[in-house]
Amino acid sequence: GENVEQHPSTLSVQEGDSAVIKCTYSDSASNYFPWYKQELGKRPQLIIDIRSNVGEKKDQRIAVTLNKTAKHFSLHITETQPEDSAVYFCAASGNTPLVFGKGTRLSVIA
């Protein structure tokens, strides 16, 4: 089955800097790659997703890139703000349910 690896597990950045979180997946049939943000004590919430027919997608300060050949995808957050501090999860799915990475705890230091 699918296996999703996520790195790093923790990330600290200064406010205003960029943050990058990377994920790799194992199943070449996977074609949907969402990213979820979970604030402390809250539910996971979708922030952006990308499908296999697209190489990059942007939404304001957030972007996701996908390299199907290498089986990896990345989340990029620019001009980080304190409210970006949270745990971020990547996930992948094809014909089977989503498999999540173990998460990255992002801390934005003011």
Add this chain to the structure above:
Amino acid sequence: NAGVTQTPKFRVLKTGQSMTLLCAQDMNHEYMYWYRQDPGMGLRLIHYSVGEGTTAKGEVPDGYNVSRLKKQNFLLGLESAAPSQTSVYFCASSPTGSHNQPQHFGDGTRLSIL
């Protein structure tokens, strides 16, 4: 429009007791999922359902049972609770068609087994 509602929000059980967690969604979604979240482990799929009357096993199904008698409700049961089942449980739903749709999560149930 409440979205996905989980009941209860907190519960403490003794080893061997049983209980049922309820998930209700008002978005007419076909697909529903139960996850458990443990520190450093991400979200792991317990069971899922692709429609009323259908259920399937996920990654960590042992010790749990589920039922989807009504489209809007997905129940997760623990027949004989064990300390290893102490976790935060999340329910999610997504529209029909495939697993490749955004999932909407409930607020979670924090369950402690003593």
